[in-house]
Amino acid sequence: MIAVVGGGLAGLAAAARLARVGHDVVVFEARPRVGVGADAATEPGGEVFTLPAAWRDLFTKSGRKLEAELALRGLSLVPAGPRAHRFADGSTLDLPNERGEQWTAIRAALGEDAAVAWRDLLDCLDGTWQRWRQLSLETEPDQRLLRTAARSLLPSGSMAELAGRLAAPELGEIILATAAWLGQEPRRLPGWHAFRLALERTFGRWQVVGTDGLARPASILVDLLVERLQARGVDLRTGIEVAGIRRGPVLQAAGVELPVAAVISTVDPFTHADLTHERADQRIAARLHRCAGPGPAWTGWRTVLDLPTLQPSLPGVLVASAWSVGGPDPWAQLLTGALAAYRVHADLTGEDIRPSNKLIGPNGRPRPVRDRADGRG
Numbered sequence: 001m002i003a004v005v006g007g008g009l010a011g012l013a014a015a016a017r018l019a020r021v022g023h024d025v026v027v028f029e030a031r032p033r034v035g036v037g038a039d040a041a042t043e044p045g046g047e048v049f050t051l052p053a054a055w056r057d058l059f060t061k062s063g064r065k066l067e068a069e070l071a072l073r074g075l076s077l078v079p080a081g082p083r084a085h086r087f088a089d090g091s092t093l094d095l096p097n098e099r100g101e102q103w104t105a106i107r108a109a110l111g112e113d114a115a116v117a118w119r120d121l122l123d124c125l126d127g128t129w130q131r132w133r134q135l136s137l138e139t140e141p142d143q144r145l146l147r148t149a150a151r152s153l154l155p156s157g158s159m160a161e162l163a164g165r166l167a168a169p170e171l172g173e174i175i176l177a178t179a180a181w182l183g184q185e186p187r188r189l190p191g192w193h194a195f196r197l198a199l200e201r202t203f204g205r206w207q208v209v210g211t212d213g214l215a216r217p218a219s220i221l222v223d224l225l226v227e228r229l230q231a232r233g234v235d236l237r238t239g240i241e242v243a244g245i246r247r248g249p250v251l252q253a254a255g256v257e258l259p260v261a262a263v264i265s266t267v268d269p270f271t272h273a274d275l276t277h278e279r280a281d282q283r284i285a286a287r288l289h290r291c292a293g294p295g296p297a298w299t300g301w302r303t304v305l306d307l308p309t310l311q312p313s314l315p316g317v318l319v320a321s322a323w324s325v326g327g328p329d330p331w332a333q334l335l336t337g338a339l340a341a342y343r344v345h346a347d348l349t350g351e352d353i354r355p356s357n358k359l360i361g362p363n364g365r366p367r368p369v370r371d372r373a374d375g376r377g
Contacts, residue, residue: 001026001260002344003251005242005275007034008266009330010320012225013337014344015264016062019232021345021353026235028253034236035226040218040330042196043181043205047215048080050199051331052206055221058334061355062228069224070208075216080205085177087170095174097204106171114168121155121166125198128153132195137335140310140343141325150301153192159184162191182328183293190301196329245275249316262344263317264337269308272319280313288323295328310343318343 002018004011007029015025027034040049049055052066059066070076082094082105093109096102099119107115135141135149155162159179163172163186175194179186182193208216229236244252245265251258265272269288273281287306291297296307308319320340322328342354 001258002262002264003028003249003258003260004264004266005245005251006266006321007031007036007038008321009038009222009225009333010322010324010337010340011264011266012038012222012229013058013334014320014341015234016058016225016228016232017338017341017353018344019229019234020062023345023348024233024235025229026237027229028240028242028251029236029238030241032238034229034238035222038219038222038330040221042329042331043083046217046219047207048083048205049207049218049221049330050196050205051203051329052077053203054331054334057355058225058338059228062232066221066224069228074211075208075220077206078209080207080215083200083205085170085174087173091170093170097200099201102201110168110170114166114171117166117168118171121194122198122201124154125192125195126202128155128192129195129198129202132192136325136327137332137339140339141307143305143309146304146325150190150304153190153301155191155194157191159186159189159191159193162194181293182295183291184298185291188300189298193298242275244277245272245314245317247314249314261316261348263314264340264344265317265319266321268321269319269323272308276314276317278313281308284308284312293328294322296323310339316347 001024004015004025004027007027011027012035015027019025039046040055041047042049056066059069067077079097082096085093085095094105096105103115103119106118131149131153135145159175163175166172166175174197176186178194178196179189182189208218208220210216240254242251242253245263246252248259249263251260251263265275269281269285273285284306289297296303304325307323307325310320311318318340320336322333324336326332326336345351345353
């Protein structure tokens with residue numbers, strides 16, 4: 001049996017994948033319902049999200065495709081309209097997602113020099129995204145590679161410095177709004193975190209709508225994921241707080257000790273260190289700080305070296321959460337969960353189930369997801 005501690009997106013994604021390939025999985029959630037507090041939205045309003053390929057891949061690899069699940073409920077996945085930005089001077093800019101349309105909108109509102117600067121910045125951030133996803137989301141993060149790469153990722157400097165370099169202050173406000181959404185201090189958050197803006201331009205912004213054409217909360221995707229776990233026979237134990245994780249691995253919960261084949265912990269590093277009492281986990285927790293959003297407060301590029309690796313201490317105990325190297329974004333948590341599932345399955349069976357068709361191609365664009373002929377996805 002594989003135990004998932006906490007109902008975070010990374011753990012739920014890993015549970016769905018592991019159940020699909022035949023593992024017995026149990027999820028322990030202290031709250032009354034699994035999925036509470038998890039959301040798919042990546043911007044204010046709770047409806048719009050980016051990188052739908054991560055959700056599509058998860059549903060395809062754990063059973064019925066996402067679009068089919070939505071269609072059963074009279075829902076569909078559609079591109080969201082231009083993102084409305086309101087600036088300090090009261091002006092607004094409706095920023096489309098497509099490259100050419102962005103150029104046209106910014107040139108009309110702020111002039112050609114601003115449009116050129118924005119285009120060049122996002123082209124740079126495209127390269128940053130491609131490097132970042134290779135380091136943190138397509139393979140297990142490697143401390144040595146991260147140390148080498150994180151110092152040289154562009155743009156250099158902080159988000160605040162990046163915003164100040166743009167001649168049009170309105171564009172600087174868009175950069176700062178990205179840091180605010182992450183709950184980060186822009187003077188400390190590395191500028192390359194603005195790659196999320198390039199992500200929007202490359203993959204678009206999406207929302208779930210009903211037959212009436214009205215947008216639904218993106219949290220519907222989380223509800224569908226929980227239903228997928230139930231359909232796959234994952235044991236969802238709610239209202240149970242895990243008291244400890246010990247070598248073995250052994251899980252302590254509800255007054256009993258439960259030997260398990262593996263543990264995937266989705267709680268924050270501070271709670272995880274309290275559960276394991278391991279010095280390695282305690283050192284990680286001591287180096288990190290909370291921020292207003294999910295995940296850690298960044299204090300510079302070196303923060304990436306303080307984040308927990310997939311297996312920071314105990315054998316058979318993996319961590320996958322908003323505090324992982326991949327990042328706190330919902331799509332990043334899904335992909336971090338996939339890494340945990342691949343690692344657990346390989347450790348227990350010797351079989352590599354990592355997809356040969358990468359979720360994201362070398363040009364940064366999504367590859368098509370194809371089902372296997374035997375239907376096992």
